[in-house]
Amino acid sequence: MDDRLRRLRAADRLRAPQVIEALLPTFVAQHGDRLLGDDAALTAGFGRTAENLGLAVLGIDRGTDVASRRQKNGGAVTVPGYRTALRVVQHAAKFQLPVVSFINMPGADASPISERFNQSQAIADLIAAMGQLTVPNVAVFLGEGHSGGALAFANANRLIMLDDSLFNVASPEAVAAILHGQQTVSEAIDLLPMTAADLQQRGLVDTVIDHRQADLVAVIKQRIVTAVNELQSLSPVELIAQREAKFQAFLAQWPIN
Template sequence: MKVYLDFEKPVADLEGKLAELRAIEEGEGGVGIADEIARLQTKADQALREIYGKLTPWQKTQVARHPGRPHTLDYIGRLIEDFTPLAGDRQYGEDEALIGGLGRFRGQSVMVMGHEKGSDTESRLKHNFGMARPEGYRKAVRLMEMADRFDVPVIAFIDTAGAYPGVGAEERGQAEAIARGIDACLTLGTPNVSVVIGEGGSGGAVAIAVTNQVLMLEHSIYTVASPEASASILWRDSSRAADAATAMKVTATDLKRFNIIDTIISEPVGGAHRQPEEAIESAGRAIESALKDFAGLDSDEIRRRRREKFIAMGRTL
């Protein structure tokens, strides 16, 4: 069953009528209404293109959070061969909000990690809606250190509303764990590439996204805090989330303009949730291209380029 966002109502109405007509056509004694179906399909496709051609930042936020968007496990399942998950931070325990392990990406050994939100109620609870605790980030550090030791690139998929803000997480050093993650990203001697596939929220995203190349799906968002949280801070009114999303420049287009990200990955018309396989393949091609840029470079040059990339973000003329 398709889940439609509020602004997709014109498309929902047209596709509802299409479903009814197709049921009539396929039923016993169905009449020939192929021309009407084709006309409505064309109209629905056009409406979808028009809507997605002029999305506001808040609408893009809703698309980024769509439950049908492909998640990290979907990308790993389609892009990574022989994936072997690695668990635990060797200090406290396992955190399934942030998964990782070794595998092969188009013939090359890689370390893969990413936030996993889950796709149904059971898996969302299991993965804590993609909000990692300190042990998740410490596991990420462990995996990055392992990748450095064995000289394999790191691929990170970003999809989280933010790090888990619970009391237990704070007691176990959430801020320190995130800082260690950023440090591990910066000191890594092998290439690392991150892809924002949905939400890139706050330090929970940055902890594994300080990479040589930051890629971003067209309708994903990347932000210092959620629009709701920012509205609460700025105006003491979370209902102004749409205003906050616009003011914070959370979209891929804005972030590319500010050189915060490197590449925008086009999504199928209507978003990645409509054609997940096509979206995943587009991301795979972008990752492959990004990794090729660092082929043959030594560790010092890889670190230097990464460091210069992030230092340049704070420079002004």
């Protein structure tokens, strides 16, 4: 395995629940989609920071050992996870709470069960809801985020990435497989703009944080609060327009012939 992927997938990697606990001393978790049940990979709910800033949060966790990774499906979010996230986002819009997503996932679950219960529709619904949010939203990449499954949580006004994290339409392994072995997994990481530095250079990522900082959680908290406060001055119409313009500008770098 590529050394970068080994570090990203290490058991001691900073996890979404850890950041959420530090960010929101007061937190009320939300569980289940009112239909299929709960998704153990997702931590979702509402809370207040020490500075009394109300937030809605969505955090995806891959687990730390074999048992927890099996329980959390390795971070591959399932249909109830996306629908639970959608419910939280809808409540956040209703009660004017900014939304913060913490992402570390291989992509969406691709099992027959998820397909049976309309996984693609659940992802599309969350992408649309995040794009049309009338409150600020911020996405923080703590590790990997691939496919439309990750985009559903990352359709945001501000994108923050740890410097060694990845964001792409497919995992490095999937990219290498699509190219029929013409590229190694390591080469696939460098082939497409999926690193934090590449995506920042292309204007999609706003902030890159060094993962080696001593007080990493405190730095992440500060960047989140700063981003939310900056976005609070924008009107609902401006928030939607800014979000769309960010992704349109990124897409415009690859014209369709």
